[in-house]
Amino acid sequence: MKFYGWLPTNRGKINFEFIKIPDVILPSHIYERSISSDGFFIRSKADFFNDFENLSSISKYQRNAKEVSFELLIQRDLIGYVKFSWNDGSIYSEFIIQKNGVVCFSNLSINMNSNDYDLNFIKRIVYTTVKIFVHGDAHHHQKIDITLPVIDNEFDENKISEGLLDYIKRIERNVKLNNECSKILKNEISYYESEGYLSYFSTFVILFPSRKVKKNYQLAQNVINSLKQIVNKRREKRNFGNSIITIILTFLGLFISINILLNGYDGDICIENLHKHRFLVLGWIAVGVILFYLNIFYCTLYSYIFYSNYEMFEILEYLKHAKFRDLNWKGKLIKLIPLFLFIILMYLLQYYLMYLI
Amino acid sequence: MDALFPVLIGVVGVLFYLSFKFLVFTRKNEFSEIMRYESERCLRNQCEVDSNWNPHGRIYTNGFMIEEKNGKTRFVKQAKLCDLGILN
Numbered sequence: 001m002k003f004y005g006w007l008p009t010n011r012g013k014i015n016f017e018f019i020k021i022p023d024v025i026l027p028s029h030i031y032e033r034s035i036s037s038d039g040f041f042i043r044s045k046a047d048f049f050n051d052f053e054n055l056s057s058i059s060k061y062q063r064n065a066k067e068v069s070f071e072l073l074i075q076r077d078l079i080g081y082v083k084f085s086w087n088d089g090s091i092y093s094e095f096i097i098q099k100n101g102v103v104c105f106s107n108l109s110i111n112m113n114s115n116d117y118d119l120n121f122i123k124r125i126v127y128t129t130v131k132i133f134v135h136g137d138a139h140h141h142q143k144i145d146i147t148l149p150v151i152d153n154e155f156d157e158n159k160i161s162e163g164l165l166d167y168i169k170r171i172e173r174n175v176k177l178n179n180e181c182s183k184i185l186k187n188e189i190s191y192y193e194s195e196g197y198l199s200y201f202s203t204f205v206i207l208f209p210s211r212k213v214k215k216n217y218q219l220a221q222n223v224i225n226s227l228k229q230i231v232n233k234r235r236e237k238r239n240f241g242n243s244i245i246t247i248i249l250t251f252l253g254l255f256i257s258i259n260i261l262l263n264g265y266d267g268d269i270c271i272e273n274l275h276k277h278r279f280l281v282l283g284w285i286a287v288g289v290i291l292f293y294l295n296i297f298y299c300t301l302y303s304y305i306f307y308s309n310y311e312m313f314e315i316l317e318y319l320k321h322a323k324f325r326d327l328n329w330k331g332k333l334i335k336l337i338p339l340f341l342f343i344i345l346m347y348l349l350q351y352y353l354m355y356l357i
Numbered sequence: 358m359d360a361l362f363p364v365l366i367g368v369v370g371v372l373f374y375l376s377f378k379f380l381v382f383t384r385k386n387e388f389s390e391i392m393r394y395e396s397e398r399c400l401r402n403q404c405e406v407d408s409n410w411n412p413h414g415r416i417y418t419n420g421f422m423i424e425e426k427n428g429k430t431r432f433v434k435q436a437k438l439c440d441l442g443i444l445n
Contacts (some may be wrong), residue, residue, distance in 0.1 A: 059400040066423040066430075086423050089430055117432035125421060294374055314437070321389065321396040341373040348369060 001108055004155040005127040006148055007101040007134045008200040012207055014101050014134060016040075016076050022132045031069065039075040040133075046070040046084060054311050055318060058331030072133060082129050088113065093126045100207045102155050103130060123150045157208035161216040164201045168194050168220045172227040179234065181299030185307045191231045194224050242296075395438050404435040 007014060019040050021033070029045035046068040047053075056062055066086045074080035078097035083090060093108040105126060110117070127150050148163045171194045175187045198220060205217045306313045319327070319335050327335060398404060403422060420435040 055399050056403065061401045061403075063403050063422070063424050065403075065433075066425065068421075068423055086430075089423070112430055112432065114429045114431065116429070118434055121421070121434050122432075294371060298374075317392060318396045318399060321392045322400055323397070326397065326400045338373065341369065345369045345373050 002104060002106045002153065003108070003123050003127075004105070004151045005103050005131070006155075006157075006160045006204070007097065007103055007131055008148070008204075009101045009135070010199050010203045012203050013099050014078065014097055016074070016078060018135075019074055019133055024132065037076065039073060039080070041071070041073045042133075043069065043071045054315060058315060058319065058322075058327055058334065060326055060328045060331075070129065072129065074130075074133070082126055084125070091122055091126065095126075095130060097130075097134065103127070104155070120150070157204075157210055158212045158216075161201070161204065161208075161213040164197070164204065165216045165220045165223075168197055168201075168223050171197075172223050172230075175227055175230055181295070182302035182306050182313075184238075184299060185303035187234070188231060189307065191224075191227055194227055198224055391438065399437065403433065404437050405433050406436045407434075410436070 009018075011018075021030070021042065025042075025044055026047065029047055030042065031045070032041070032043040034041045068084055068086045070085070071083045072080065073082075074097075078099075079095070081092065081094045083092045085091075089112045091108075091110050093105045095103055095105045097103045105123070108123070108126070110119075110122060127148075131148075148167075149159050151159050171190050175190050178187065201217055201220055205213055302313075305316075319331060322331070322335070324332060324335065398406075398410075404420070405422075420437070422433040422435055424431050424433055
């Protein structure tokens, strides 16, 4: 049984030198590796697929997952094999990578004591493993994804181009649907990601210049143009809103300055009762201004977390929506942080008010 | 020290507001409903999916897990909702 996929290349030629260990594989999880002029071999824990441990650390429900390791060998002539294994089973497949990026998998064997699996999914796992070593996933926010289809029996460039087009359309759709402030950075960068993705599509057209592939490429360009307009429009609106806020704050500053200039500075308050007059008012103005800017700060911070520390964002999202009983002590503790903060706030307020009286 | 109190309250207020925004306030929209369902699936069932699972038109990442249940090894297909991954 043979199946095919395409390893994205913008150079138009896959070279052995391009192969490297991706960032998603932790150095501490590598059991064995050798990179020489003859070939590339790695044996490691397959934690780049089993990426769900971050949620199990806050969940009450734990499963006894078996540790899965994998081996990957790619010889200099781009022939090799990939093997996933656990204590009583394995998945194995051989592959040949052509210079134009087409990869042909053969001799897929699945050694398990049950038939409870999805064969297509296993094919995707095998393909993606080879892809992340040969191609890397620099344009994608999520490191483990399967953007391109796996095709049985015979390589079909039209199906691959459909996959490329669909992926670009998905980026555009996500940007259109998500106009939340937490996605600002993500949405802005999505445009550049899609441009990068298009460069691979462009190479694909050069390598496989069929009529349908060319048509799909043009459609992808149109989708990206639409995406660009959405991103630009939102940026303009945001800039306009920010300029209004700046104008208001400038007027406020001028008003206070002119008031002090015309009426003089009230300097007859002695140091003992400062807190009952000026600092009380100034303090609350400070709090008001902080709260005024908080939403902008929140958006920026949340955007940054979403883009740069996606795992953290994910845990926060799950914590937000999870029921209390589904969390372990660690999850419960984190979910209760707002309550603790509320108690501290109330205590400080009480102390401050008593101090004023 | 007196002058620090309003600032202190301001800082605590900021933390309070942020933590509430992150962890407690859930806007009642379609996404929050989906995420409520998704959080249960991921926390209780390790994000396992079957053919009946509906990604609600969103895109997800894939993973897999091997577990032993009743003496049989099971290949558990996992999926997580996220902003950008791939749908298949």
